Amino acid sequence: MTTFIVNGQKVDVDLDPRESLLDVLHGRLQLFGTKKGCDHGQCGACTVHLDGRRVVSCLTMAVQADEREVRTIEDVAAEDGTLHPLQQAFIDNDAMQCGYCTPGQIMSGLACIAEGHTGGDDEIREHMSGNLCRCGAYVGIVAAIRQAAGQTATRQTGA
């Protein structure tokens, strides 16, 4: 039996050692906000926090999360439903289209801010490039992270 702390709740799961954290979150715990886009750590749609750091849950074996804290998109808004400033910033900047990559973008964006990688638009872009968005919402995603990080846009073009 493996014990996770998932979004603050203790969860006991009987695991096959081959199961990914993604398949356990999405496929067993019904935390559908964590998405599968590639299952190979290439797209970032399954990004969650493990002990406060961003990981791609498809490349994280579920047993590795034993006794550790997992945070998913479902735990980002406050209990009363108030959105986190980054979630609000995603809405304000229309930083999404189909929305499939959005939970992973937000989990990565939270980490990007916490890591201090918001010194300028180019730094944000670089540190958000593990999260693919096929609809092409990147301009809004950078603006949302900049807004939430409380910073103003730099004039760098990065070319």
Added chain:
Amino acid sequence: MNPTSTAQRVDAHAKVTGALRYGADRLPDDLAYAVFAVATIGKGRVVDIDTDAAHRVPGVHSVITRIDPDELRSPGFIMANGYGFQSLQPLVDDRVAYRGQPIALVLADTLLAAVEAAELVTATYEAEPIAVTLDDPGAETITQAEAIPIPMLADTITGDADAAFAAAPVQVDVELHGPAQHQVPMELISSVVEWRGDTLVVHEGTQNSGAIQNGVAQQLGIDPARVEVISPSVGGGFGQKNSLQPHIGPLAIAARRLGRPIKLVLTRPQTFHQASFRPASRQRVRLGADTSGRLLAAIHEIDQQTSRHDLFPGLYTEVSSRLYGIRDFRGRQRLVRTDVQTPGYMRAPFEHMSVHAIESAVDEIAYATGQDPVQIRLANDATADPVTGLPFSSRHVAECLRRGAERFGWAERDPQPRSMRASDGSLVGWGVAIGAYPGSVTPAIARLSVDATGTITVAVAGHEMGQGIRTAIARLVADDLGIDPTAIVISVGDTRHAPQHLTAGSWGTASALPAVHAALGRLRTELGLPATGALDLRAEVAAAGRSRVDVEAATVGAGQPTEPVVDRLRTGLVAIAGPEYPEFVTFSYIAHFVEVRVEPTTCRIRVPRVVSVADCGRVASPVTAASQVRGGVIWGIGATLREQSVVDTRYGGFLNSTMEEYPIPVNADVHRIDVDFVDQPDPLLNPMGVKGLGEVAMVGVSAAIGNAVFHATGTRFRRLPIHIEDVLASI
């Protein structure tokens, strides 16, 4: 805009909280899992298949290697009055038509067991020689107009282009190559399929729930009324989810045999081989002009890849013949049969490459005649449709060019190639191109219900794949009734609530909104209310002495016969009107201005700045529309500088079928994209004045980038994508 309208995307809250459910985001009780084993040859026959090891994996229930063709009939090809992305249904015989074709379906209690067992399925084959590129010896080239003799697919010919070209004092003759590419929507192709009594329920992210409903009914020989397809939100489609996928029929049969719901999620490499893609094409353009840059003749010849089992028709000359006011035009479209799954629609399926070819050639005419690239485009604008002689319902491409040039600062451009440099030594290039996309309309039925609490529910044909159709519908209803858009319940992509037509071709909003608009009129009539003005729906329903009011309206495209096309809508078949209507021709337009920088040592090409100005009629939803245009520009950047599905000429299939090796643009590839709209209502297409947007946004981007790369480097690159090594070799 009504002050009660909000600008935001109405499903944004559900998206940022992870609450929005996509097709396969569900775990019904007693769920079983399915995984495909696939062919490892490029073409031939399965001689023997060994499933013993797979059966021995604990938790495996069955391995289906063959389904009787009477139990699972062909879905038919969507472009030949059918439902499938291809006519070929895997698992019904021993033929292998392409690498990656399913040869077995494993059913197990867990995903792990199903994956493990599928890996253990082995087969012996009789392999045959393959042809997978346009130039492979076994590829068969046929003339489209002869192979599919229907008027829509005939070659566009006006005047005598060959004579006019021969006589033109300035001539450009170019051949451009577009690679096979894949749509790569973030949401994998996936389903949860279950039987509830005699009713088949399919949860799947699709752009065409009506085709799944009617197509799987045809395949299984059941009543379509006994099939429910539920697809309220799609995690991106881009054309790959536009029809019945060949896994649905086998899943329905497996679920019936097993008596359990079944979930299938294709792997990413499987989405490259079991669904459609943008076919490779070769485009030869001959443009003739006078010495002032006046375009006199165009000859546009296309060879486009198709499969052996279906003829995927090309519509390249529909747009290239209308981009400018050229009197003498000759098109010729040929199809090249290769050993692949049937290619299909990918955002701006024909227009992207067609316009890339024409707009690259126009840029060469501009340089050959010493004309400014913006001025030559303005000077050759069409005043009426050169193909039919009919007026355009609206055409503001000149305004797109003028406004874009102003915003971009085009006047500062030195036309001399290699003349502009950045402070870091990068070569700077500025390029321009226009784009156009046909304005089509499909039939739609809208149903409105208002209950005693005043809550309004809208059900209509349409699918939400991120383009914002839900938001556009909410804004229309909210503005009409003077209510909060977030309080409106909207059902799209759900065959239980309204018949569903394919949502593609940028016709979604322009087809759904007229039906909703008509239904709003019916609602006001039903309640005895004036045609306009804000309403208190709860009070009006009570005043009418009703507990609930239901109304329905059906709309069709201009000139479409109502009964037959609504019948097609109800049976899940495509029923498209336009861009030629009885009295006018409709296209959407755009102008793109692009700056590229070519780093002098590595020759890496970056796109720091794009200005795009679109004419999509009235803008139905400004926030989501601007996002769509930025997305289309990014698609153009990917298509020009990155994306190519590399084929394996020895063994078939696509070599780079992962998100690591098929390089869609990432965040660091994208910089400033400024978007503007002409925002002039189209006076003829529909009462809202709305034209399409999602695809025109991408059209012309690649030519603008290519033209900018020429301006930066002095070299024309005729093969997409433009790679670093191409530029290195030229400098």
